[in-house]
Amino acid sequence: MRERGALAYTQLPMEDLDAFGLLKFDLLGLRNLTLLDRLQKDTFSKTGQHLSFNQLPKDDKKTMKMLASGQTAGVFQFESAGMQSVLRKLKPSQFEDIVAVNALYRPGPMDNIDTFIRGKRAPENITYLHDSLRQTLSLTYGVMVYQEQVMQVAVQVANYSLADADLLRRVISKKDKDLLLQEEERFLAGAVTSGYDQSVAKQLFEWILQFANYGFNRSHAVAYSLIAYRIAYFKAHFPGIFYAAYFSMISGDLERMKRAAAEMKRGELSILGPSVNNSDYTYAADERGVRFPLQSVAHVGGNIAKAIVSERKENGRFRNFIDFCRRMKPARMQRNQLISLIRSGALDEWEQHRAVLLASIDRAREYIDFEDDVGALFKSRDEDFRYAEREPYTQHEKLLQEKEATGFYLSGHPLDEYVHLFQVQKPKDIGEVSEEHHDQYVWIAGTLETMKPIRTKNGQSMAFLNLSDDTGRIEVVVFPNVYRDMKDELIEGELLVVYGRVEGNANRIKILAQLTQLADHAKAESTSSLYLKIPEHLNSTKTLSAIKRQLRNHSGFAGVKVYHESKRKLYELDASYHVHIKKELLERLTLIVGEENVVKK
Template identity: 25%
Template sequence: KTRLESSDLPWRDEPFATAVKMAAALDGFPRHPQMHPCGVVLSRDPILDLTPVFHSAKGYPTTHFDMDAVEAVGLVKMDILAQAGLAVMRDATAMLRERGVEIDLKELEPWEDSAIWEMVARGEARGVHHIESPAMTSLAKMSEVRDIDRLIALVSVIRPGAANNAKKVQFARRLHGLEPVEYPHPSLEPVLASTYGVVAYEEHILQICEAFAGMDAGRADLLRRALTKEQPEKITPLGRDFCEAARALGRSQADIEAVWTLVAGFQGYAFCRAHSTAYGVEAYQAAYLKRYHPAEFLSCVLTHGKGFYDRLTYTLESRRLGMTFAPPDVNESSDAFSVEREAGSGKRIRVPRTVIKEMTEATLERWRAERARGRFDSIEDFYARVRPGLVEMTNLVRLGAFDSFGAARTEQFWKLRHLANWPMERGQAMLFSREPFRLPEVPLAEPTRLERLRAEMELLSFTVSGHPLELYPDIPWSTYCPVAELGRHRGERVTIAGLIIADRLFHQVDGREMKFLTICDPSGMIEAELFASVYRRYGLTTVRYPVVEITATVQPFEQTKSFSLNVQEVRRPRGWTGWAADAA
């Protein structure tokens, strides 16, 4: 009820009143026990002697104790992180190796390729782990990042413990020399010089406590932990220890208050410099693959599906870089997105069988096994060997998985009706011989381009045959300012229109909610900012329509090329009729 998108609903009327009542009863009630994604507990004694254990949904033995309780009973706790970005780079380099291109990512040091830095500084790192989020790309553009040390700092500055919008802007302004670098006390300059006076890394807390207050390392680390976990009941007494230690060194009360304000502002999850360094180097390596081998890199990003965005966004990014897509094919598709060469020097990405909706694992297993035995030579051959369900076969026809056999899709649908009468179990015979397949003697209309696009969006959640905005042909796209040309209108008020492909809620410094939208038009993608007052007025519009018209100011950041899109109005676009297929 407090969400702006639903604030206008008639909450006292049915079915909303009952829904709210039931939701209130369920609020806070455990849905199911959940295993920590990367927590591992170690014990020299049998684990059952120290903690109750259950089996998680994935089958792993899991403690009933939470992450704090396992430490309290004396168990050793470790976080072993699974890094999807590493898997993407592993698979992309393996794919290139199969094509005779050998790449050793460890040989990229000293990380000085200007083309890669230009790509990152333009905010075009979608798909590159750790630096692809809207907040990160915005900071990269503001900072015009051009070296590995700066990138490492950005990776940490963006963390919740180090970042709010004011700190990010402060970091970028100081980096460009637009405001002086200031320290609340001279003893902090050796600690914070590399980050322009901004507390960015977890060890900065330890170093400040030692340099300014002379606190011992143990107490300083307790303070760091309390700040990271945002535990005020622990921060308050440790803060008193900090102030007493500083007074013992002869620090003035004004300096103590200023430095403590800096320390206390570093609350929430953050990185140590070593962690940021590992992520920064990994981000550069991934950016190298995207810059020089975009098809292979993005196909692996699409396969793993663990990035910041969904697959629709990554397919749009692939199209922006000149790639096309091929539909699932019963012979050519595997379990992963793959790269195929087109006529000339172009590349296209083949959609795998594993992303098709409503395909059962049993059918996929038979498909894999039969394809390993040999190619399918017809729709009938596939049906007889794989034995899919009728819905599965229908979806494959709708997506064009049998187009390579040469028959039109309408003919394939008629064949499917004929095949539906075949016996499905091996060894099962028919009482009467099969009737030969005959097309009906009526005109057969092939699916239109719009119908194909709609089927792809429905069954894949992204389009293959064309751009998803083709689903809205009644919208006069050419009458709006193209996203790709916004940089020419810095400081001006513009009107754009596009598909909402991602949205995120955020809290301003004053605590009020605001919203970020990722908007795509035929020319590219852009992040739009709806500050609290605009979000309160137009929040419902951002969820009511998949495509919106936005009036906004292109807000430049100082003398840099960076800018943000500060939204004033959000409406449904001119010519809106919903999906073209619905209107038809």
């Protein structure tokens, strides 16, 4: 052991340290504690309410409702898609529920989560190995969750002291066969002395062994869950303040920010675009959500962001583009910084659109320099400045520039123009696809970011895609049988719709594509219809069943109408039977009803 300043430290393994009789402490640094501190301060600053952590209501209904909905982005220990799925099933109603699920959600004890949930939903159906365990396990619905429960059972059943019960816990975790045998003999003897039947005592010990292998320390679970609960409380009651603090904490982690932004959108909040008159240096709470900070605009940086905010606070809001350029001249704002601010939408509140402002940068600077040179001789007005003339950018061009400058689509999304198309098949947000959708077929839509074509061992071509929307990114696998027909639809940078089967777990989710199609092509196909006629001589029930089976296997956006000849009636099938019209589908339908009864319009 050596000493550096006042700090003693060692490189001994913990087992050797323990043998010397020294006590080992694990000190865990958490950014979430900093987040909590900011939430408390910002809440006081914005609302005047000083909320003491120790005085927060323990089982707050609004907080529990939010946790039960799985809207837990930014909540310590409860952020993962898997944990969100568990929370939606569990519907926690009290603090002890989240403590227990926090302890259970790890390899091993995960297998008992469903038992725990069933016990919560129907406590009258809980069974105990022995009725004397009811008091110890009732809080966790009959499931042994904590190491302390192992110790309690040993004390209660086999007359262990608490110190001996802790030694039992350690022996079980180390899996020393000789020591385990000794402890089993001692446990059985103590249980029989306490009046338990030998066979019941044996069952109890085996049960303890099973659960103690993964038992979690309750004090740890409570400490972690208390941090999580406090964060969740602020999020439920002050969402704008929470998201502003959370985004500031994870700034730069675009995937986590996208997931949180998607969650905000579902809660009817949004990330508001940067503004030289409204944005702060960091993310700031707003009535409608969170205002994007100036320092996070590409190329702007901290110094210029601070200079803008400082100038605005000292001398008032910027009146127009010329006023902004004039007042920011002493800060030596670079041309590329001004370009990024314009492209991000930070100067949108004035009458001139972005294309005009970008084209007017050099003209504006010359105008201001001229003012400085001859200002004593001529009195100029901002209205005297003549902007360059340019056609406005298209919405798509504006959005691409926004994304480049901020990492986000803030004033809209390229998929917005397909909103009517998506009312047909209702694609999921990519960020919502999780392991709970495993083996289900889903629609998604997004930008094809990257494509990696490869050849299989058999020499067939296939591809791996990365698709993203404003909620996240996902891998899409296009196997050879699909790739052959769809390869011309796979263009990097283009908007794509995908239909396929979800595969994966909490660590990795992917979609095995059955259909990939350019959004523009899907939009065009949605104006088409497939007409089918069931001839009088065919069994209508069997024929319709066969038709529907083929339609479901070729899901897409073209509507389907079926004319029943014997009933002389035309039926329009619902959106679940809309199809992607291709040669294979037409051939199979022809075999069912005949070529003359299959018409594409």
